[in-house]
Amino acid sequence: MLNNEAQVLRRTHTSTSTLKGKITDFFQLIWNYRASYLFIAPFVICFFIFILAPVLASIVLSFTYFNGLEAPRFVGWNNFRDMLSQDLILTKYALPNTIWFALIIGPGGYICSFMLAWFISILPGIYRKWFTLALYTPSLAGLVAMSIIWTPLLSSDRIGYLNSFLLNAGLIAEPVLWVTSKEHLMNSMIFVTLWKSMGIGFLAMLAGILNVNPELYEAGRLDGIRSRLEEIWYITIPSTKPQMLFGAVMAIVGAIQSSGIGGALSGMNPTPQYAGHMIVSQIDDYAFKRFEMGYATALSVILLLIVYLANKFANKLFGTKEGE
Known part of the structure; x- marks a missing residue:
């Protein structure tokens, strides 16, 4: 029984160490190519602000009643049903x-x-x-x-x-x-x-x-x-x-x-x-x-x-x- 528990603990420790190693390697890879990410940062920022964020906001607002003055009120699928x-x-x-x-x-x-x-x-x-x-x-x-x-x-x-x-x-x-x-x-x-x-x-x-x-x-x-x-x-x-x-x-x-x-x-x-x-x-x-x-x-x-x-x-x- 003790041997089985020891094996489980050993496998868990090994998996945790492997995961930590992968995470460390991932961030190390990002750091090695930091200059490349710096060059694409303006595009990524503009893409998020002008494309991704408005699309996500539209999806959220599509489930609400919103007149531009009051706070949005959640109405579920009513807008799509009314179409x-x-x-x-x-x-x-x-x-x-x-x-x-x-x-x-x-x-x-x-x-x-x-x-x-x-x-x-x-x-x-x-x-x-x-x-x-x-x-x-x-x-x-x-x-x-x-x-x-x-x-x-x-x-x-x-x-x-x-x-x-x-x-x-x-x-x-x-x-x-x-x-x-x-x-x-x-x-x-x-x-x-x-x-x-x-x-x-x-x-x-x-x-x-x-x-x-x-x-x-x-x-x-x-x-x-x-x-x-x-x-x-x-x-x-x-x-x-x-x-x-x-x-x-x-x-x-x-x-x-x-x-x-x-x-x-x-x-x-x-x-x-x-x-x-x-x-x-x-x-x-x-x-x-x-x-x-x-x-x-x-x-x-x-x-x-x-x-x-x-x-x-x-x-x-x-x-x-x-x-x-």
Whole structure:
């Protein structure tokens, strides 16, 4: 009996010593690379203050009633239950509009970015930079600048550039309400957003395509590749997976960030008959007009979850597997 107790004590002491040794080695390793941690400290601090802390605070506030003046009051799952049972604007307009808008702008903008990047990559160098500049510049325009550019073009009266052209060409009999009618607002939003979707993701894919080793194309021709389409599918896309993953993530983020274009084009908030109302618009409505911060943060958490799942799907498609 005493021998068994002695063995148990010996094993416990050995385990404790091993754990202490591992902890000591861990802190020693940190100390040995202290200069590296010093260099990454600014990023870690900014990441915690501006990203991690707000996300954690939003998750906590999503379970409360908070109006910005009084202390938050815990309400459990009520905010999430109200989304499905009481918020008819969300379920009837904001959520379907967001899904439809993201499905068109995300994949549509992504495909356009890749195709245009590929077309530019085969141009002579003297023309390449000018076409790149022309396509990238619209992405720098904010909502205010975009409204200044597109409002005269899509104006709903006869002096609007588009209506004037179509009337003079005899293609329409009366002016079309491009940005003030339920039937045409979403299409106008999609067109304008695609126009400005050639952003950082487009530049990343262009850089990736230009950096593909030309010897791969020569080897592909020797192996039987005969067309440009086969080159793109078997060589270009596999060789630019990191850039394509980055472009996919930026396309997803861009589709969500562009939700305010409806209000900028129509000059109305909410948009006519909620035709351009998105989840982001619903968050702004509850947060800054109704001051229901708890419900607004619950909507933000749902939107964060949607973006996270979309990014996981993009990583599944274009992420580099271990060992590649």
